[in-house]
Amino acid sequence: xxxxxxxxxxxxxxxxxxxxxxxDLQAGGWGEGGRFSQGSDWQGQAKELLRxxxxxxxxxxxxxxxxxxxxxxxxxxxxxxxxxxxxxxSTQTATFVFSLKKPIFTRLRQAYGDDAQKLAExxxxxxxxxxxxxxxxxASFQQSREAIIARQQEEMLELSTPVVKLWEGVxxxxxxxxxxSSRTQIVMESLLQRIVETGSExxxxxxxxxxTVDTLVAQHxxxxxTAIRLMGADAIISGIRPQIAQTIVHLGIDLQGITTxxxxxxxxxxxxxxxGFAVTRSAAATGG
Amino acid sequence: xxxxxxxxxxxxLLVTIQVDMHDQMALALQEDLTERIDKTGAKGVLLxxxxxxxxxxxxxxxxxxxxxxxRILSASTVVVGMQxxxxxxxxxxxxxxxxxxxALDAERGMALLRKNIGAGVDDAGDAQ
Numbered sequence: 001x002x003x004x005x006x007x008x009x010x011x012x013x014x015x016x017x018x019x020x021x022x023x024d025l026q027a028g029g030w031g032e033g034g035r036f037s038q039g040s041d042w043q044g045q046a047k048e049l050l051r052x053x054x055x056x057x058x059x060x061x062x063x064x065x066x067x068x069x070x071x072x073x074x075x076x077x078x079x080x081x082x083x084x085x086x087x088x089x090s091t092q093t094a095t096f097v098f099s100l101k102k103p104i105f106t107r108l109r110q111a112y113g114d115d116a117q118k119l120a121e122x123x124x125x126x127x128x129x130x131x132x133x134x135x136x137x138x139a140s141f142q143q144s145r146e147a148i149i150a151r152q153q154e155e156m157l158e159l160s161t162p163v164v165k166l167w168e169g170v171x172x173x174x175x176x177x178x179x180x181s182s183r184t185q186i187v188m189e190s191l192l193q194r195i196v197e198t199g200s201e202x203x204x205x206x207x208x209x210x211x212t213v214d215t216l217v218a219q220h221x222x223x224x225x226t227a228i229r230l231m232g233a234d235a236i237i238s239g240i241r242p243q244i245a246q247t248i249v250h251l252g253i254d255l256q257g258i259t260t261x262x263x264x265x266x267x268x269x270x271x272x273x274x275x276g277f278a279v280t281r282s283a284a285a286t287g288g
Numbered sequence: 289x290x291x292x293x294x295x296x297x298x299x300x301l302l303v304t305i306q307v308d309m310h311d312q313m314a315l316a317l318q319e320d321l322t323e324r325i326d327k328t329g330a331k332g333v334l335l336x337x338x339x340x341x342x343x344x345x346x347x348x349x350x351x352x353x354x355x356x357x358x359r360i361l362s363a364s365t366v367v368v369g370m371q372x373x374x375x376x377x378x379x380x381x382x383x384x385x386x387x388x389x390x391a392l393d394a395e396r397g398m399a400l401l402r403k404n405i406g407a408g409v410d411d412a413g414d415a416q
Contacts (some may be wrong), residue, residue, distance in 0.1 A: 192372030232390035
C-alpha cells in the first residue's frame with residue numbers, strides 16, 4: 001500500500017496528535033467559555049473522531065464513502081446536528097474537522113522531513129481524507145439545518161390556522177402571515193371541516209394579520225369564500241386595513257358579492273344581526 | 289336502470305343522492321325532476337348531496353343545470369349538505385354555481401325554501 005505513511009503516523013502518535021489538536025481548537029475559541037463548546041463534550045468528540053478514523057482505516061487513510069467507514073459517517077452526522085442545534089455556522093462546523101490537518105502534518109514532517117516523496121504522499125492522503133470529511137460535515141450540517149427549517153415551517157402552518165367559535169353559529173378564522181396556495185388549502189379545509197362539525201352559518205375570515213394582499217392572495221380568498229357559500233354558509237371578510245383596501249382597488253380586484261367589514265367587531269355584529277341576536281347594554285335596558 | 293327517488297313533501301320535492309352518481313344517472317335525474325316539477329307544480333326542490341363525497345365537472349354542471357331548469361319552471365332549488373372536499377373540488381374546477389341556493393343541512397334548506405316561497409304567499413295574504 002503506497003499511501004499508508006500517514007495512517008502509520010496517526011496510529012503511533014494518536015495521543016500526541018489529539019493533544020495538539022485540542023490545543024489548536026482551544027486557540028480557535030473552542031475552549032472554556034467558547035460558544036459552541038459550552039455544555040458539550042467537545043474534547044470527547046475530538047477523541048472519538050480520531051479513534052474512529054484509526055478504526056476505519058483499512059491499509060491506508062479511511063475512505064469516507066466505503067462501508068467500513070459507516071460509524072465514522074454517523075459520528076460526523078451527529079456532530080453536525082449537535083452543532084447546528086447550538087447555532088454554529090457551517091464554517092465553524094467544518095473548521096472543527098479541518099483543524100485536524102495541522103497536528104497530523106506536524107507529525108508527518110517530523111517523521112519524514114528528509115524524504116520529500118513520502119512526506120508529499122502522506123500529506124496528500126491526509127488532505128484527501130480530511131477534506132472529504134469536512135465536506136461531508138458541511139453537507140450533513142445543511143441537511144440538519146433544512147430539516148429544522150422544514151419542521152418550523154410545518155409548525156407555523158399549524159399554529160397560524162386556528163378556527164375559533166365566536167358565537168353560536170359564528171366561526172372566525174384570524175389569518176396571520178402571507179397566504180400562499182398550500183396555506184390557503186389547509187386554511188380552507190380546516191375552516192370547511194369546522195363549519196360541517198359545528199353547523200355554523202357564518203364564517204368570518206379576519207385578514208388583519210395578512211401583511212400584503214396581491215391578486216393571488218385575493219384569488220385564494222375568493223376561492224375560500226365561494227367554497228363556504230357552496231357549503232351553505234355565509235362568509236364575511238374582516239380586518240381589511242386602509243392600505244390593503246387601496247391596493248385591492250388599484251389592482252382592480254373584484255370583491256363584489258363578498259361581504260367585507262373593516263373590523264372583526266363589525267363582522268361579528270353583522271353576523272349576530274343576521275342570526276337575530278341583538279346586544280343591549282344592561283344599564284340602558286333597565287333605564288328604558 | 290337505477291334511478292334516484294324523488295319524494296314529494298307538500299309543495300316541495302326532495303331529492304337525496306345516496307349512491308355514487310354516474311353520468312347516465314345524473315341525466316336521468318335531471319329529466320325525471322323536470323317532469324315531476326311540471327306534473328306536481330312544486331315550488332321548490334331540495335337537493336341533498338351530503339352523501340356525495342366525489343364530484344367531477346360533469347356532476348358539478350348537472351347540479352347547476354338542475355337549478356337553472358327548476359328556476360325556469362318557477363321552482364327554486366336549494367343544494368344542501370355539500371361536503372368540504374366537494375366544495376373545494378368544485379371551486380378548483382372553477383364551478384362557482386352562481387345563482388344556486390345552498391344550505392348546511394336539510395332542515396335549514398327547507399327553512400330557506402319556505403322563506404323564499406313564503407315571501408310571495410305572505411304578500412298575497414297581506415293584500416287580501
